[in-house]
């Protein structure tokens with residue numbers, strides 16, 4: 001009996017230590033919407049945010065959203081040229097509301113009425129494969145995260161006279177950024193559609209390949225400890241945690257729009273593909289040498305971003321990429337009337353080492369012999385309130401509209417390979 005109690009105490013201690021730090025609260029934190037005007041203004045707002053220890057949530061059309069403490073607001077926002085206004089005045093309340101029962105969806109597919117943990121998502125995909133074995137296969141481990149979680153992949157296609165091994169492939173990934181929960185929910189929704197749709201033309205022509213959770217450690221951490229964590233959980237040399245996975249891809253790595261400061265939310269890491277997650281996923285992509293289109297799902301801002309992020313130069317396939325992006329945007333608007341702006345990524349601000357550029361960059365060209373329709377989608381909502389705290393009752397409508405875009409993007413890529 002004593003031994004049993006002892007074991008229970010040890011188990012409890014192990015669970016507590018696995019959970020790590022205690023749950024982060026956001027009392028006295030607010031989110032600002034700052035007008036930045038042109039590119040110079042945008043850079044100035046981001047520099048100011050870094051100086052005051054702010055957290056840049058999004059850069060949108062002429063606007064930068066920044067999370068700061070009440071003390072920063074009290075000191076005055078005069079330093080920010082275009083002016084800022086508070087759009088979330090009680091961040092802790094917004095976080096709590098996003099997890100309240102009332103925020104859940106009410107559809108008759110309960111899975112999509114709420115967000116799910118990494119373990120639940122992995123089990124759900126394994127179950128999807130078990131339920132639809134003629135279409136779906138589950139690869140439990142294509143690599144592993146810093147903390148040893150499995151990076152899993154899912155393949156979806158329908159039987160046709162063309163052997164799967166000879167078909168072009170369509171690649172999708174989500175959750176590089178841990179706090180962008182809707183991206184993970186949307187890729188689940190897309191997988192469900194692919195597994196069950198009766199419109200099988202795409203599934204007969206191509207093989208869909210998905211890596212639904214690129215950053216499982218960061219994602220798990222948003223559930224246990226810090227809902228607003230963005231990076232991986234890589235242990236940095238200075239003792240801080242996390243690489244920005246979407247600044248760590250080996251394409252113009254370490255340049256503009258990424259930080260060499262390990263504590264920054266855009267830390268590019270000590271070397272390209274230093275994050276085990278981006279290394280494993282990029283290797284996996286190169287092994288799938290028939291990929292013609294690749295999508296990286298994020299949130300928020302309602303944007304469809306094509307190449308390039310690293311330069312203002314027009315990509316060689318500017319016309320095809322722009323056509324794809326514009327028609328994706330139209331497809332989305334037809335579903336629920338939401339506007340997703342289609343534009344080259346760099347038009348927001350320059351970024352380097354992103355997956356989107358790698359999908360359309362030299363390394364994939366060398367590796368598989370072609371460039372792909374590389375896109376980055378920023379899903380709902382349009383602005384900082386609710387920002388990352390999108391209530392789960394938005395999962396299905398967001399899934400429906402992004403699914404419309406994905407179908408167009410995939411069909412267009414198959415008909416117009418780069």
Ligand SMILES: [Zn+2]
Pocket residue numbers: 177180298299
């Ligand atoms: Zn993101």
